[in-house]
Amino acid sequence: MIDNIDLSLVDWSRAQFALTAIYHWLFVPLTLGLSFILAIMETIYVKTGKEEWKRITRFWMTLFGINFAIGVATGIILEFEFGTNWSNYSWFVGDIFGAPLAVEGILAFFLESTFVAVMFFGWNKVNKKFHLVSTWLVAIGANLSALWILVANAWMQHPVGMVFNPDTARNEMVNFWSVLFNEVAVDKFLHTISSGFLLASMFVLGISAWYLIRKREEQIAKKSILVAGVFGLLSSLMVAYTGDASARTLSKVQPVKFASMEALYDGKSNAGLIGFGILKDADKKIGGKTEKEFAVKIQIPGLLSVLTGGDRNSYVKGLSDLISGNEKLGLISTSEKIQNGRYSRDVLTTYKNARLNNDSSKVDSLKKVFNDNEFQNRYFRYFGYASVDKPEDVIPNVTASFYSFHLMVILGFLFIIIFSVALFLLFNGTISKRKWFLWIALLSIPLPYIASELGWLLTELGRQPWIIQDLMTVSKAVSRISTGSVITTFILFAILFTGLLISEVSIMVKQIKTGPKH
Amino acid sequence: MKQYFSFIKRLFHFYYDGFRNMPVWGRKVWLIIIIKLFIMFVILKIFFFHDFLKTNWPTNKERTEHVLDQLTNSSDNHDRQH
Numbered sequence: 001m002i003d004n005i006d007l008s009l010v011d012w013s014r015a016q017f018a019l020t021a022i023y024h025w026l027f028v029p030l031t032l033g034l035s036f037i038l039a040i041m042e043t044i045y046v047k048t049g050k051e052e053w054k055r056i057t058r059f060w061m062t063l064f065g066i067n068f069a070i071g072v073a074t075g076i077i078l079e080f081e082f083g084t085n086w087s088n089y090s091w092f093v094g095d096i097f098g099a100p101l102a103v104e105g106i107l108a109f110f111l112e113s114t115f116v117a118v119m120f121f122g123w124n125k126v127n128k129k130f131h132l133v134s135t136w137l138v139a140i141g142a143n144l145s146a147l148w149i150l151v152a153n154a155w156m157q158h159p160v161g162m163v164f165n166p167d168t169a170r171n172e173m174v175n176f177w178s179v180l181f182n183e184v185a186v187d188k189f190l191h192t193i194s195s196g197f198l199l200a201s202m203f204v205l206g207i208s209a210w211y212l213i214r215k216r217e218e219q220i221a222k223k224s225i226l227v228a229g230v231f232g233l234l235s236s237l238m239v240a241y242t243g244d245a246s247a248r249t250l251s252k253v254q255p256v257k258f259a260s261m262e263a264l265y266d267g268k269s270n271a272g273l274i275g276f277g278i279l280k281d282a283d284k285k286i287g288g289k290t291e292k293e294f295a296v297k298i299q300i301p302g303l304l305s306v307l308t309g310g311d312r313n314s315y316v317k318g319l320s321d322l323i324s325g326n327e328k329l330g331l332i333s334t335s336e337k338i339q340n341g342r343y344s345r346d347v348l349t350t351y352k353n354a355r356l357n358n359d360s361s362k363v364d365s366l367k368k369v370f371n372d373n374e375f376q377n378r379y380f381r382y383f384g385y386a387s388v389d390k391p392e393d394v395i396p397n398v399t400a401s402f403y404s405f406h407l408m409v410i411l412g413f414l415f416i417i418i419f420s421v422a423l424f425l426l427f428n429g430t431i432s433k434r435k436w437f438l439w440i441a442l443l444s445i446p447l448p449y450i451a452s453e454l455g456w457l458l459t460e461l462g463r464q465p466w467i468i469q470d471l472m473t474v475s476k477a478v479s480r481i482s483t484g485s486v487i488t489t490f491i492l493f494a495i496l497f498t499g500l501l502i503s504e505v506s507i508m509v510k511q512i513k514t515g516p517k518h
Numbered sequence: 519m520k521q522y523f524s525f526i527k528r529l530f531h532f533y534y535d536g537f538r539n540m541p542v543w544g545r546k547v548w549l550i551i552i553i554k555l556f557i558m559f560v561i562l563k564i565f566f567f568h569d570f571l572k573t574n575w576p577t578n579k580e581r582t583e584h585v586l587d588q589l590t591n592s593s594d595n596h597d598r599q600h
Contacts, residue, residue: 062541062543065543065544065547066543066547069547069548069550069551070547070550070551072551073551073554073555073558074554076558077558077562080558080562080563080567081567083567083568083569083570083571083572084566084567084568084569084570085570087569087570087571087585088585088588088589090571091571091581091582091585092585092589117532117533117536120536120544121532121533121535121536121537122532125532125535166586167582168578168582169582169585169586169589170582345589345590348586348589348590349590352583352586352587352590356583476588476589479570481570485566488566489562489566489567492562492566496554496557500550500554503546503550507543507546507547510543511543
């Protein structure tokens, strides 16, 4: 244990968590999406009775099984890290995190593990309809499992439905439904699962394209492209729609992140949406931090105002408004939030000391302060600001936020085009001859993975320095352990996960080369 | 009761046959799963991932005091641009 926090400890702990989460997320979205594609394919088999659809389903089920098995339990490592590296955070979040994760564990275990066995072992042993129901339940169960972890993450972005108990130093859930239907959670869940559907569709499209390039399994490949094309196009439209809803919610609940991802420093009406831009350092500064400006940009005038506020005259808040405050908009400055946060910390310190000294009258009077709505809404909601030194410290890395967001959006539009072209070529019967498109489809397999990881980078980097928005900073959350042990486990994880990834890819490539069984 | 045992027996055979007739890729991924779980729960959990609060403070009261100290300590205001 070390007494004063070492900055490299925070950085290494963050790097370790990021590494684990990024690797974990390489496996999850394919499971989420491919499970539904399997369910659709098997439904066609049961409806039509054509054996070819059974072969198609079983082939993709093999690839699903490999991904599922390699990825299973990699998320548990994140829970290890919560207890070891992020103990202050884990304690502070109390049952807010525990309840959704417990539901996730139970759902994942009973729904997935039971029905996954029927999916793989049940062919020709249970009747067709029961098998089909099992496949659908695996798909629904996998996606419901994701719901709970996303609810927990959404709470960190927008903490609601809880009250802080100063006696236990923990947040206690007072309204489960507020936590579950947190507007960030709803957007996040729909956006995340639809991005998983899209990713799996691109996976199926790309591998089917490879069969067509090699002039193998033509009928199976074309039928797979039909399912992947339709499902992928619908999913990519849903990703765009839910992404827009997510951004609108962000502009309300995490306006600093929103302004950062648009690199918007000066708020304005009739704000344009940046379609493409390259950032450079500007001459201006916010506090001690250099602003960014566009070296090149293509923007659609007024669209950002329309998307966030419904009309062109709607005012979009910039980072300057959010840091310096804006009386007209009713925005208080970050300096005032820091003062309010420090006041709430002082109250908590006095309460803690009064309790230690058994000063019951002081404890009672301070408890009344804690339970007062004015204190909660004006001061304690900014508790985390107590550990912020300078107002500009609440601005995340604008460059990383801007590029991760815009690259993700550009890729999102590219996916709509790819699925549309795939369906067009399939329906006019020329897809096998269009080698250029088949290669594009094959080489596009990694792109949804990149887009999905960029989305998470934006989510997590864009809300820095917070681990829980406005309530706890990352450096307050970290355990005071030795940096050396974090570096050791970082290296171990890098080796373990890389090994798992190589195993998955090699087993999968072998199965793809073998192809569907006759 | 007889029906219950018959169900258990059928369930056992369902899994037994499933594992016995597993294709080569299935055996490979099961081997990977076992190795992975061993590394996670036997090596990582036991040697590297102790519960920090439970290990250092035996009671909830002490853990609470520690976290309160951390939350109210103003000496490590190190939040900055990341």
